[in-house]
Amino acid sequence: MKRKVFGLLIIISVIFCFSSCQNNVDSEDSYTVWTDLSTYSEFQSTFGTTLDDGMYVRLEFTSSQWSQMSGSLTNEGRHSWTKSQIKDWLLGRSFGDSESTKESAWLTTIDHGFIASRTSNTVYYILK
Secondary structure, rough: HHHHHHHHHHHHHHHHHHHHOOOOOOOEEEEEEEEEEEHHHHHHHHOOOOOOOOEEEEOOOOOHHHHHHHHOOOOOOEEEEHHHHHHHHOOOOOOOOHHHHHHHHHHHHHOOOEEEEOOOOEEEEEEO
């Protein structure tokens, strides 16, 4: 009788091992991004262009451009964010839901680039 119970327990254990639920949680990729802000006059001086209030501009960097500028980046403003966190950051800078979805998708599919958005006298930057 003990052998049958023991054998039954082993069979049940083996069945549970092979049929147990796997943890297939989709983990989002993380991206290294930098965030910063400046005044609008600093933006104009640095980039030599205008940016209307409530608007944004995006720019993709070539490998050469990225190599030239990446050496000046520090840990200040550096984040390891998921696509969802990037979208949330954009939403917090007055991007609409469809814009933040589109731009977070763009930023996470390119190698390197940045988005600058202006709200009143402040320009917000996110760089990847």
